[in-house]
Amino acid sequence: MSVPIVLVGGLAATAAEQVADELAGGDTAVVHHDLSRVTEGVVRRRLRHRGEDAWTVLELGHGCVSCTLREDLLPLVARLSERADVGRIVLHLDPRMEPEPVCWALDRSRVQAVVTAVDHEHWLAQATSDDTMHERGLGGSADDERTLAQVAIGQAEFADVLVLTGPPGRLDAAFRRLAPAALLAPLGGVDWLTRLPANARRGRPDNAHGPLLRGEPPLHREDGFELLLFSERRPFHPDRFHANIDVLLDGVVRTRGRFWLASRPDIALWLESAGGGLQIGHAGPWLAAVDDWDGVDEDRRAMAALGWDPYYGDRGNEIVVLTDGADHAEITAALREALVTDAELAAGLSAWDGYRDSFLFTDREDELR
Numbered sequence: 001m002s003v004p005i006v007l008v009g010g011l012a013a014t015a016a017e018q019v020a021d022e023l024a025g026g027d028t029a030v031v032h033h034d035l036s037r038v039t040e041g042v043v044r045r046r047l048r049h050r051g052e053d054a055w056t057v058l059e060l061g062h063g064c065v066s067c068t069l070r071e072d073l074l075p076l077v078a079r080l081s082e083r084a085d086v087g088r089i090v091l092h093l094d095p096r097m098e099p100e101p102v103c104w105a106l107d108r109s110r111v112q113a114v115v116t117a118v119d120h121e122h123w124l125a126q127a128t129s130d131d132t133m134h135e136r137g138l139g140g141s142a143d144d145e146r147t148l149a150q151v152a153i154g155q156a157e158f159a160d161v162l163v164l165t166g167p168p169g170r171l172d173a174a175f176r177r178l179a180p181a182a183l184l185a186p187l188g189g190v191d192w193l194t195r196l197p198a199n200a201r202r203g204r205p206d207n208a209h210g211p212l213l214r215g216e217p218p219l220h221r222e223d224g225f226e227l228l229l230f231s232e233r234r235p236f237h238p239d240r241f242h243a244n245i246d247v248l249l250d251g252v253v254r255t256r257g258r259f260w261l262a263s264r265p266d267i268a269l270w271l272e273s274a275g276g277g278l279q280i281g282h283a284g285p286w287l288a289a290v291d292d293w294d295g296v297d298e299d300r301r302a303m304a305a306l307g308w309d310p311y312y313g314d315r316g317n318e319i320v321v322l323t324d325g326a327d328h329a330e331i332t333a334a335l336r337e338a339l340v341t342d343a344e345l346a347a348g349l350s351a352w353d354g355y356r357d358s359f360l361f362t363d364r365e366d367e368l369r
Helices: 013-023 065-081 099-105 123-127 148-157 171-178 238-248 298-306 328-337 342-347
Strands: 005-009 028-034 042-049 052-059 088-092 111-118 161-164 183-186 225-232 252-259 267-274 277-285 317-324
Touching: 005 013, 005 099, 013 028, 013 088, 013 111, 013 161, 028 065, 042 065, 052 065, 065 088, 065 099, 099 111, 099 148, 111 148, 123 148, 123 171, 123 252, 148 171, 148 252, 148 267, 148 277, 161 171, 171 183, 171 225, 171 252, 171 317, 225 328, 238 252, 238 328, 317 328
Parallel strands: 005 088, 005 111, 028 088, 111 161, 161 183
Antiparallel strands: 028 042, 042 052, 225 317, 252 267, 252 317, 267 277
């Protein structure tokens, strides 16, 4: 039987360490990589198992989080998994690390739970910050361009359990919309491992063409937080969408969704915002632009067939926005204003090819705006 893996992390480093301590003992092996000197190529690794507590200093040729994963963590997990005296592995992640890329690298079928420790007092400020991780002294490599907000959101959004350092409060409403399938648990005790719901993520990433409201989050306003779903079939005019896109930043905690630019009719694009940062990337072709569907994921085929339009196919815009103070009517009006007009829609692809496209990315690369 495969050895189960529990990931424990979060920007609330002290709380994450307490959770890891509570999971330690018995046949559980706890692994922690201290990445405070990773940009110098030095990583300190701690391994605890059956009373032993050993630190090892590692020197990596190219100091970065991905090097740590590739060169030490994954081989170590493989070795521990082969030992008869190891019944569970806890990966206590450095606060710089996000759980999703770690789960991508692991055998995700072995992930029992992803746990994120959250500081009630500071999380919202982190999740809406414009600061980079480097500016906060938390860079994962010399070229780490992530923002603090991207990491705070990514750690919370991917969690099966959110361990909260404070009492229930306003942030609970945000988490019920950001990670609706996650358990909200107080610091102290790990009984939540036996209470994970059937729809727990357990390390499985979202599909860019899957449901955006995974876990059925509440849509009503609660303690200032509210979800907005924008859904339209016609494409965005690239220049107007670029001019209006900042409406997804002010008073917004998180934006996620796929969209269609008239100037790129065959390509599905993916949009994410966290705090003051916004990222747009390539999400592959629309199925309406693909002749051969062999090899296409069955779930994606089903999703496309469910909403197939005789004219648009599976093309369209679906964007989910988690707001904290932003005006939903203003966001909706700005996005609708960016859609092609009836006259532009009638002009068709030949006219759309000539539209100025201000988005600075190629069809094969992701770019940060």
